[in-house]
Amino acid sequence: MRYCRFEQCEAYELAQGRILIGPSDKEYSLGYLELNHKQKLSKHHRPAPEELIQISGKSRITIYKSHSITKYDLNPGDYIKIPANRKHVHENPTSEKSITLWKFEGDIKNIIEKITNK
16 A cells, blocks of 8 residues: 655655655655564654654654653554654554654755665
């Protein structure tokens, strides 16, 4: 099933799943993260707040702040906003595919390069 309904959608295939990017420029980025079962992305951050909405399946977002770690379990329809420059991990702890919509201010292209080169 393809969840990207944007006119132009770029897909980045990862060992963990894939990242689908819709509109993305220096002002704004929007897309989906599909994580296969029991997979996670490496720790990363964005220069602007990131908003997430869980579309399908479940996900766990681990947010790192100084000496504390906070974990949020997202079910379909759940929303979370991650502060700018906050390191975090997207994880799918289940045996189903996880699909999460993300959006934030700024271009995701250089962040994708960092994620896919690890």
